[in-house]
Amino acid sequence: MKIFVYEHVSGGGFAGTSIPADILCEGFAMLKTLIHSLKEAGHNITTLLDARIMALNPPIEADSITRISSLQEAKKKICKLSGTVDAAYIIAPEFGGTLAELVSIVEDSGNASLNCRSEAIKRASDKAEACRELKRRGLPIPETIEANVNQDIGEIRSKVKDIGVPVVFKPIDGVGCAGLSLVRSLSQISRAIERIKHESSGERFLIQKYIRGASASVSLIASSQRATPITLNRQRTKLAAPNGRSAYLGGSTPMIHTQGERALDVARRATESFEGLRGYVGVDLVLTGDKAIILEVNPRLTTSFIGIEKIINFNLAQAIIDAVLLGKLPEKIQTLGFASFQKVETPIPKQEKLRSLYRLGFVASPPFPISQNDKAYALIEAHASTFKAAMSKFYRVKRRLLEMVS
Incomplete structure (x- = not known):
């Protein structure tokens, strides 16, 4: 094709x-x-x-x-x-x-x-609508209240009191960690609202009860009617106070957790809750000792794809095509080892070093020298038969990359 x-x-x-x-x-x-x-x-x-x-x-x-x-x-x-x-x-x-x-x-x-179909993307991308749909279907989500940046600060403070700190302030249409803040006291509310105004295009946002646990995601392949979980992935995120900067740092796959099977099941049910989600879908969750709680549904390719593609026992891109065009979902899914994929901050590389950087194995994205400041970012993907070996390989590549850029 x-x-x-x-x-x-x-x-x-x-x-x-x-x-x-x-x-x-x-x-x-x-x-x-x-x-x-x-x-x-x-x-x-x-x-x-x-x-x-x-x-x-x-x-x-x-x-x-x-x-x-x-x-x-x-x-x-x-x-x-x-x-x-x-x-x-x-x-x-x-x-x-x-x-x-x-x-x-x-x-x-x-x-x-x-x-995914554009109408399904709109529904799943609106985090408030997505939460309402998931709750209506009896799926586990954090306690959630919708708010608006133009609301009286006293009203918003009252909503936070109803849930109880700590809470997470999250833009309705945010992606990644843009506009995201962990609010631990009422005095941080004004700054959290300002961050949403600065980093989001919309006025609506969610206030969600913060749940302590392991940050995870499930990657799925879906047809219009059914979804098949492919992997449970660990996410590395930094959830900062309003005066800091929350960030997605990378992750690894597969993730081993006591709530793994439950996570795969609720992610499948969440995906099947939205008609028109198909191809590749990601579901973000937090895993506690006895629960798998859905944070959001991502109707798009996610960064976890970079690692999964290296350790899954079938061609992941072809699986997307088969699911969308033929309604065929993968069977007998196996992971063949472990993969780690993480961002690495580097100095701005000189252009004459780029060709050598391009040849460096396991660099999914080189640190392109086009930033307006003095920092660039690479993304390294390292895979091996064990998680320990994958991480060891990641750190070796990271050291070599930084040596070459410096």
Whole structure:
């Protein structure tokens, strides 16, 4: 098949503006890994790259790459290319309706979209609506109250008192950890609201009871009616106070936990609660000693894909295609070892060192020298037969990477 793959951060979504280095490494790593998996399955791939990244000749296996200089140009190319291929896949954040809008462009082309349906993306991306639907179906979620940044601060303080600190302030349409704050006292509420205003495009947000436990996600392959859990993944996140910065750092897969089977089951039921979720879906959870509690449903490719693709016993990209186009879900799923995938902050590398960095194994995304400050980010994926061996390999690659950049 001829397949068009677009990744928003590296593919032109930030053309003309600065690209946040910490999300560029995630986006490019997902693009690179998905294209590799599609090529392994025998498909012909077309993609787009931001002109600044394309000028660096990055290591990517696409058959055709188009240089993009503006967001409008990217949207026009998505519209044009979606009509000339057999199928298209969009990698983008839900933030501000971006993912739903771009998937709608593909759907309007008349050719096959390999994403979740745009209407399902809208429903699952609205965290308030998603919580209501999950609660209606009897699925476990944290105690949750909806609020608005324009509300009287006294009303919001009263809502926090009703739940009881600590609580998490979370934008309705946030992606990753943008706008996220851990509020441990009433005095932190004003600053938490300001962070949401600064990092979210919307006014609505959630106040959720903070639940102490292990941060996890489940990756699933879904048809329109059914979903099959693939892996339980550990997430490494930093949940900061309002004056700090919450961040997603990476993760590992598979995750071994006493609540693993329960997590897979509630994630499956959550995915099947939204008609139109199909292909790849991620469900974020927190695991306690006796519960698996759903935090949100991600109707898109997630960073865990980078590690799963290396240790699963089938071609993950082809499984997405088969689920969407044929309604066929994977069977006899096995993980063949462990994978760790983590961001690594580095100095800005000199361009003459890039070719050597491109050849360094297990670097899913190199630290591109296009940041406006003095920092860049790489994303390393290391896999091995045991978790200990995978982590040992990760640290060896990290040390070598930092030596080469310095």
